[in-house]
Every structure is written in C-alpha cells, then in structure tokens.
Amino acid sequence: MSSLRIIRRRINSIKTTQQITKAMKMVSAVKFRRAQERVIAARPYAYRMAEVISRLAKRTNPEAHPLLTRRAREKALLIVITADKGLCGSFNSNAIKRTMALLEEDQVQFSLITLGKKGTGYFKKRNVVIKREYIDLFRSFSYKDAAAIGREVKEAYIQGEVDEVIMVYNEFVSAMQQRLTTKTLLPLALPSLGEGEGGEFIEYIYEPSASQVLEALLNRYVEVQIFHALLESAASEHGARMTAMDAATENASEMIDRLTLLLNKARQAAITKELIEVVSGADALKG
Amino acid sequence: MADKILLEIVSPERQVVKELVDEVTAPGIEGYFGVLPGHTPFLTTLKIGEIAYKTDNITRYLALCWGYAEVEPDRVVLLAETAEPAEEIDIERAERARHRAEDRLRQKTEELDFERARIALERALIRLQVASKRVSGL
Numbered sequence: 001m002s003s004l005r006i007i008r009r010r011i012n013s014i015k016t017t018q019q020i021t022k023a024m025k026m027v028s029a030v031k032f033r034r035a036q037e038r039v040i041a042a043r044p045y046a047y048r049m050a051e052v053i054s055r056l057a058k059r060t061n062p063e064a065h066p067l068l069t070r071r072a073r074e075k076a077l078l079i080v081i082t083a084d085k086g087l088c089g090s091f092n093s094n095a096i097k098r099t100m101a102l103l104e105e106d107q108v109q110f111s112l113i114t115l116g117k118k119g120t121g122y123f124k125k126r127n128v129v130i131k132r133e134y135i136d137l138f139r140s141f142s143y144k145d146a147a148a149i150g151r152e153v154k155e156a157y158i159q160g161e162v163d164e165v166i167m168v169y170n171e172f173v174s175a176m177q178q179r180l181t182t183k184t185l186l187p188l189a190l191p192s193l194g195e196g197e198g199g200e201f202i203e204y205i206y207e208p209s210a211s212q213v214l215e216a217l218l219n220r221y222v223e224v225q226i227f228h229a230l231l232e233s234a235a236s237e238h239g240a241r242m243t244a245m246d247a248a249t250e251n252a253s254e255m256i257d258r259l260t261l262l263l264n265k266a267r268q269a270a271i272t273k274e275l276i277e278v279v280s281g282a283d284a285l286k287g
Numbered sequence: 288m289a290d291k292i293l294l295e296i297v298s299p300e301r302q303v304v305k306e307l308v309d310e311v312t313a314p315g316i317e318g319y320f321g322v323l324p325g326h327t328p329f330l331t332t333l334k335i336g337e338i339a340y341k342t343d344n345i346t347r348y349l350a351l352c353w354g355y356a357e358v359e360p361d362r363v364v365l366l367a368e369t370a371e372p373a374e375e376i377d378i379e380r381a382e383r384a385r386h387r388a389e390d391r392l393r394q395k396t397e398e399l400d401f402e403r404a405r406i407a408l409e410r411a412l413i414r415l416q417v418a419s420k421r422v423s424g425l
Contacts (some may be wrong), residue, residue: 041300044295044302056330068324143298204328207315252326
C-alpha cells in the first residue's frame with residue numbers, strides 16, 4: 001500500500017528531525033549555562049565602576065565631559081545585537097523589528113553597527129547605512145572586542161559624526177525569558193545609586209586628579225556597557241534556542257503520535273479490506 | 288582600627304580576588320604605592336604592572352593591565368582590565384608575545400605601531416616577571 005509507505009516515511013523523517021532538535025537543545029543548555037555564569041561574573045565589575053563614577057561625578061563638573069554633552073539629534077547610530085545563528089524563536093526577529101521601528105523616525109539620519117550574522121544579513125538587503133558589521137563574534141568574545149567597538153563609537157561621537165548612540169539587544173531575564181532592551185549609550189547617562197550610598201562623603205586623594213580619573217573611568221564605562229550587552233545577548237540567545245528547541249522536540253513527538261495513529265488506522269483498514277476480499281471470494285466459490 | 292584590609296580585584300570577566308589581606312602594593316599611574324590598614328582614602332588610575340598582596344607572610348602576585356584603585360581605610364577595590372594571578376599566567380604565550388614585540392620594535396615603523404609594540408612588550412615583561420614569583424606549593 002503506497003499510503004502506508006508514505007506515512008512510514010514521514011514518521012521516520014520527523015524522528016530524525018527530533019533527534020537533531022533534541023541534540024541542539026542539549027548543546028544550547030550547556031552553552032547557556034556557561035553564558036549565564038559569565039553574565040553573573042561580570043556584574044561586580046560593572047557595579048563597582050558605576051559606584052565610583054557616581055561618587056566622582058558629585059565632586060567634579062561632569063557636564064564638561066564630551067561623552068556627556070547632549071546635542072540636537074540629527075544623526076543617530078544604532079548598535080543592533082543579534083545572533084549568528086537562527087533557530088532560536090523570535091530572538092533575532094524581535095531585535096530586527098524593534099530596530100526597523102526606530103529607523104522609521106523622520107528627520108534623523110541613521111547608521112548601523114550590526115553584531116551577529118542574522119541582523120547583518122537582514123539590514124544589508126535593505127537600504128540602510130551599515131557603518132560596520134561584526135559577524136562570528138559570539139563564538140568566543142572577550143572584553144577586548146567590546147573595547148574595540150567602544151573606541152569606534154566614542155570617536156564617532158566626539159568627532160560629531162553622530163549625535164546619539166543607541167543599543168538594541170536582548171537582555172537576559174531567565175532561561176525562558178528575554179527582555180528586548182533599547183538603551184541610549186551616548187550621551188552617557190551617569191549611573192545613579194541609592195541615596196544611602198551618596199550620603200557618605202569621603203574625601204579622597206586623587207592621582208592624577210579627580211577630573212582625569214573621572215575621564216578615564218567614563219571612557220571605560222562605555223566599553224563596559226557594550227561588553228555587558230554582549231554578554232546579556234549571548235546568554236539570551238542560548239536560552240531562547242534552548243526553549244525553542246525544547247518546543248520543537250515536543251511538537252515532533254506530538255506529530256509522531258498523530259501519524260502513528262493514522263498509520264495504524266490505515267493498516268487496519270487495509271487488513272479489513274483484504275479479509276473481506278478473501279471471505280467474499282470463498283463465498284463466491286461455495287455458491 | 289581593623290588590622291586587615293579587604294582586597295577586591297575585579298576584571299570585566301570575573302572577580303579575581305576577594306580576601307582579607309595585611310598589605311597591598313599596586314602600580315599607580317604616578318608610581319607604585321603600598322597600602323596598609325588605615326590608609327587615607329585614595330583614588331588613582333593604574334598602569335601596567337605588578338600587584339602584590341600579603342596575607343600571613345605569604346606574598347602573592349598578579350599581573351595587571353590598566354585599571355583603577357579605590358582605597359579606603361579598611362578596603363581596597365581594584366578594577367582591572369586584566370588581572371592574572373601568577374599561577375594562571377601562560378609563560379610560553381608571554382614569551383612569544385615578548386619576541387613578537389621585540390621584533391617589531393627593531394623594525395623602523397610608524398609611531399603608532401611603535402607605541403603599540405612598546406606596550407605589548409611591557410605587558411609581556413610584566414607577565415614573565417610575575418610568573419616567576421609563583422608561590423610554590425599552591
């Protein structure tokens with residue numbers, strides 16, 4: 001029976017797919033755990049830095065710093081962080097959609113820095129100015145990569161090539177959940193800590209001077225924020241893929257069940273039909 | 288006054304050190320400085336160099352590249368771009384980096400390249416220097 005064979009073939013093909021999704025889910029789970037550890041390990045640094053900056057800013061005149069000055073928004077730079085690979089649910093498309101919505105704004109001239117193959121590919125096909133693209137970055141990246149991006153962005157901002165730098169990325173909430181985030185990187189917003197923290201006024205000795213220390217810290221702070229976004233995005237990506245692959249494996253099981261039922265029904269029908277043929281054949285001979 | 292200082296060394300990748308120590312030495316931008324308990328509040332940028340901290344008469348070393356130090360009477364926080372304990376330094380890699388930097392310095396190149404090579408050499412030398420001071424038996 002040809003229909004039986006077709007159903008059997010489909011079941012087999014779904015089983016193979018299921019094996020792949022199951023394997024991908026397990027690989028993602030391992031990568032996710034590692035990425036999550038990195039996010040957590042990076043927190044103390046960012047926190048300490050924010051603490052020092054906010055304390056320093058109270059003492060000096062931070063408005064004078066070029067990274068803090070606000071200008072009229074005419075040219076904006078978007079840093080879009082997507083993944084290098086697909087099969088992770090709406091992870092990439094969410095970031096892309098948000099970016100497209102931002103690009104709608106008139107009167108502002110946009111350029112992009114894209115991280116990840118998916119976003120890069122998408123925006124390349126549309127008429128958007130891509131200032132720089134980073135692909136295959138997520139396999140292994142370190143603080144150095146974030147620092148390189150940071151330097152480029154800072155330079156563009158100080159030179160007046162852009163008036164604003166915005167990051168679009170997925171923030172990691174839990175394995176099942178990502179939060180799409182739009183964050184203004186430049187002009188730099190000073191980190192603010194709780195009032196209790198600011199209450200104690202310790203008089204420091206500064207070397208070389210308070211404003212120079214602040215300047216160096218602010219420079220680094222931009223890089224740290226980019227690094228943080230990269231880590232968050234990497235963890236989100238693996239989390240999203242894990243969830244997506246888990247759902248895919250489950251759907252495959254469901255489909256196999258349904259097809260198996262169909263197969264059994266078809267087989268029964270075939271057997272019944274054959275029996276009827278045999279019986280009616282015998283009846284005909286008797287008669 | 289407390290007789291120990293809480294030393295925290297944090298790099299962007301992780302928390303490298305968090306423990307109570309007796310004494311810390313770090314490379315400030317205007318020269319090495321030492322911290323004992325009760326030090327006056329002090330904030331400085333750090334350059335490439337060697338961090339040493341002493342607990343119970345054992346001195347441990349780390350190689351550091353750029354960062355900031357925040358000193359309070361009972362606490363020292365070092366934010367470092369990289370901070371590697373002597374035990375974790377890859378000597379072979381540092382040796383290779385040193386050769387590369389030396390080669391580049393020998394060739395006459397533009398000023399920017401020269402500066403980069405010089406920094407690379409400085410970093411490699413500090414790594415090697417720190418690596419030679421491993422605490423044995425750890």
